[in-house]
Amino acid sequence: MVRLKAPPKSKPFRFTSISGRRRIAKNIRSKTIPRQCGSVTFNPSEWPTNRPKGWNGPKTWKPSLDTLLTTTEGMCLLCGDETPKPNSCKCSLEAFRAKEAQWEKLFELKEVEGMGVGVFAKKRIGPRTVIGEYTGVLNPPGHLYDTSEVGYHVQVPLGPSISSKPCGSIDATHEGSFARFVNHSCNAKARFVTGRVGRTRVTAIMMKGNRAVKVGEQLTVDYGPWYFQGGQYCYCGYWRCRHLDPDARST
Numbered sequence: 001m002v003r004l005k006a007p008p009k010s011k012p013f014r015f016t017s018i019s020g021r022r023r024i025a026k027n028i029r030s031k032t033i034p035r036q037c038g039s040v041t042f043n044p045s046e047w048p049t050n051r052p053k054g055w056n057g058p059k060t061w062k063p064s065l066d067t068l069l070t071t072t073e074g075m076c077l078l079c080g081d082e083t084p085k086p087n088s089c090k091c092s093l094e095a096f097r098a099k100e101a102q103w104e105k106l107f108e109l110k111e112v113e114g115m116g117v118g119v120f121a122k123k124r125i126g127p128r129t130v131i132g133e134y135t136g137v138l139n140p141p142g143h144l145y146d147t148s149e150v151g152y153h154v155q156v157p158l159g160p161s162i163s164s165k166p167c168g169s170i171d172a173t174h175e176g177s178f179a180r181f182v183n184h185s186c187n188a189k190a191r192f193v194t195g196r197v198g199r200t201r202v203t204a205i206m207m208k209g210n211r212a213v214k215v216g217e218q219l220t221v222d223y224g225p226w227y228f229q230g231g232q233y234c235y236c237g238y239w240r241c242r243h244l245d246p247d248a249r250s251t
C-alpha cells in the first residue's frame with residue numbers, strides 16, 4: 001500500500017519585512033532578493049540586432065516593449081472581450097495594473113514546507129478570475145537560463161500574432177509581481193494565460209473555468225510536464241502527483 005506524507009504545512013509570511021525578504025532569498029536558493037515590479041521590463045541591449053526568425057511585426061527591427069508586445073489577438077483580461085479584431089476594446093493597462101496593485105486584499109504569501117513561499121486566498125476566488133499579471137524581465141528568444149537557478153521564467157509570444165513564433169520569456173528571478181510566488185500542483189486550479197489588455201499582450205495567471213479556491217487554500221498552477229525533470233521533486237500532495245519524491249512515500 002502506498003501512503004503519502006501529510007500535505008505541506010504553511011505559516012504566515014510577510015513580503016515586505018526585511019527578514020521576510022531574506023527568507024525568500026533562502027527559499028529560491030539563488031541568494032538574490034526579488035524586487036516587486038508591476039510591469040514587464042526590458043533591456044534592449046540584451047536583444048539581437050537582427051530580427052528573430054519568424055518575426056511577423058514591423059519590418060524595421062527596433063526592439064521595444066511596444067513593438068514586441070502590441071497585439072489585437074486574444075482575450076482582454078480586463079473586460080473579457082474575445083473578438084478577433086477588438087477595435088472596440090479600449091481597456092487601459094494602467095487600470096488593469098492599478099486593480100492588481102490591490103492584490104493583498106485577496107491573497108497573502110505564506111511559507112510552505114518543501115516549496116518555499118506560496119500564494120494563499122484570503123477570500124474565495126471564483127472560476128475564470130484573473131489572478132495577476134506575470135511580470136519580470138523580458139528576455140529574447142533563445143536566452144539561456146542558468147539551470148542551477150530555480151525556474152521563474154514563462155514563455156511569451158512576440159509580435160502581433162498570439163500564436164506566432166518566436167517566443168521570448170519573462171524572467172521573474174530577480175524582480176516580479178506576487179504571481180511569481182504561485183507554486184505548482186499536479187491538480188492546479190489556475191493556469192497561465194496569454195491574453196491582452198487593450199492592445200498590449202499580457203501574460204497572467206487565471207482561474208480555470210470550473211474551479212474555485214476556498215478561503216485559506218493555496219492557489220497553484222501546473223508548470224507543465226518538463227519543469228520537474230531536472231532532479232527536483234513535487235510536494236503538491238495530490239494523490240496522483242506526477243513528480244513524486246520517492247522518499248515522500250512509504251510502503
Ligand SMILES: C[S@@+](CC[C@H](N)C(=O)[O-])C[C@H]1O[C@@H](n2cnc3c(N)ncnc32)[C@H](O)[C@@H]1O
Binds near residue numbers: 233
Ligand atoms: C515560480 S517559483 C514559486 C515560488 C517559490 N516557492 C518561492 O519561494 O520563490 C518555483 C519554485 O518553487 C518551488 N516549488 C513550486 N511548486 C513546488 C512543488 N509543487 N513542489 C516542490 N517545490 C515547488 C520550487 O523550488 C520551484 O523551483
